[in-house]
Amino acid sequence: MASKPTFSVPSGGSAQVSIIETGMRMDDIDLGFLLAPAVDSFEKISIPGWSILIQNSKGQKVLFDLCFSPERDTYPPGAWGLINAAGAAIKGTKHVADVLKENNVDPAEISSVIWSHHHWDHIGDPTTFPKTTEVVVGPGFKKAYLPGYPTQKDAYIEERHFEGRTLREVDFSASSLKIGRFTALDFFGDGSFYLLDAPGHDWGHLNGLVRTTSNPDTFIFLGGDTVHHGGELRPTPYLPIPDEVNFPLPDHVRARGVSACPKGSQFRELNVKRGRKPDHPFFDPVLVVDMADAVESIDKAQEADAQSNIFFVFAHDVSIQGVVDFFPLPANEWKEKGWKEKHMWNFLGDMTLATTS
Template identity: 50%
Template sequence: MHHQDSNYDSLRLDTGFEVPPGAVAKVSIIDSTLRIYGLPPTDLVGPKIPGFDAFPLVPAWSFLVESSTGEKAIFDLAVPPNYNESFSPALLERVLGFGWDIHVEKHVADILRENGEDLESIGSVIWSHSHWDHIGDPTTFPHTTNLVVGPGFSKAVLPGYPINPESLVSEAYFENRTLIEVDFDKTPLRIGQFPALDFFNDGSFYLLSTPGHDTGHISALARTTTNPDTYILMGGDIAHHGAELRPSSDLPIPSNLTGLYPCPSSLEECPGPEDFAKLTASLGRNPAGPALEPAIFVNYTEAVGSIQKAQGLDARDDVWVVWAHDADIAGRVNFYPKRVNDWKAKGWKKQGEWLFLGDLARGAAKFECER
């Protein structure tokens, strides 16, 4: 379901990015071990790009966040290795119907335990939303671990299976566990243009309202250093590909792309910025904006709006945007048990910013030939 005439990427937004003073959170990116191969791009994003026939890899990242006082939360749980048994029948039928090549080795809880983490210390599991590749299996955590969800979740999703035989979540996830549904209407705080909630009450970690992809979809922002302040934005499914965010009016494509993206060896010459702009224009989109847009959403306008707001933060040197299936960080950054607080000093954002163009290069190459 695509809206190729969308003009949202031509808009310039005043992000007004101000974060109240606060503490630093310890942040780790957890490789959940999920790998999906051969997934058609148009299952997640659109319009279709010539030559971009399959995602080379679709991973799923979870995040461990620890406050200044030692409180801990997990943001997203990816997919459980025993999803054939733990998913509700309706959800399993849906997942198997995708026909995707899905591999997953471990529960996130097992990864934590193998690295010496006491699961009793995990105060909350936060779901960015309730899709199958984010919910994991909360029963692998103690009953003292709260489950935190976005606004509207209970009305849209509950009751779970088997109370509702058609439900896409299991009622076991919530049994003897505190379910907390975030209400952004009760907080006047805004970070950028996002309604926000100070989760640990120390200014280290905020939940952000990023609706559109799914009911009550939320993202999160953690402060990774002070003096200067830097942040990591955990996007969930706010995007599925870098070409939904970049380029933007605040982050134009570089005039020299040499070494910034992997050019397919089959091409005689690597496409330049003007070729990618022509490709985007050929799709009926603003040539100075992103080539792709969301294909999965409950509300197109809200999904596009959330991306639009994130573009302003993505353009900043002090904010690193990492979404749940961001394949461009695979093999390039430190994963749990190491932390990513030094992401800016390591240069990870800048090194990976334009890697996604490699997926679009074959589509842009025909315009290179026309020069």
């Protein structure tokens, strides 16, 4: 095992964070649309979508990503182009704002909605929030994606999302702050929540880092779409697959008569058979606008993932289901509850059949 990389974060306050489950799912996505190289018996992928509620010590509330809008008849043509290319079947009936109201949080309390990037399954519908809620986007967003639909007929986003509302584009160019190797901005100014410059998947793509406890410091890393599957993130030389792995076997795997998790050595051998190194991730990203930037952002994120005090959650991380507490419960006690260890290798379930073929 390689020595653990450093991932330095300045001292600061903590924030309350919750993972919001909206019920959104995208089923039957062609794996090759998101990940490569192929692996036997893993042709389709189904993924959820998470929105993250963050509240600082002064009570200011923001959301990182809005997941999707259940009102699919309002999607502009550009969004449908991406959905159809993925071969996805979309399920879900609730806006994030609906979930907030059901749990006695007024959408008017949300001061900012932060989009990790401009894809339809992250932007939701900002019009479900009052005009006082700003939309925060990454660098280059306005140049790349404005005007929206209907002025630009093939746009992914809609101009109505910004009418009468502040659209704030963050600028990392003057920032000297580094979180690990990420260029960063202190969003609240108290060290409790940082925005990280993580391009590659999309222009202006953002990650986040929330301090969940202080002294000792623990964090939740918000990965957005830097990765779409745990096999893009792990294993690494810092986090090799252990000899004994335990994870819930997917139903379709049990249906094939598999009743026990394969050994870690079988997954390492699978990686080698596919032309990978045994301690390198199973997959490379596919859905990117810049491959070099995408790979670099993943490399930086892997350094965060290797830290015992950082819990990595990406926007479509199905492996946390059955492990984490969802909103309205907070996620701050993730380390005490052992979530990182419980979910770390759950993604291997998708590749179990390939180890037995």
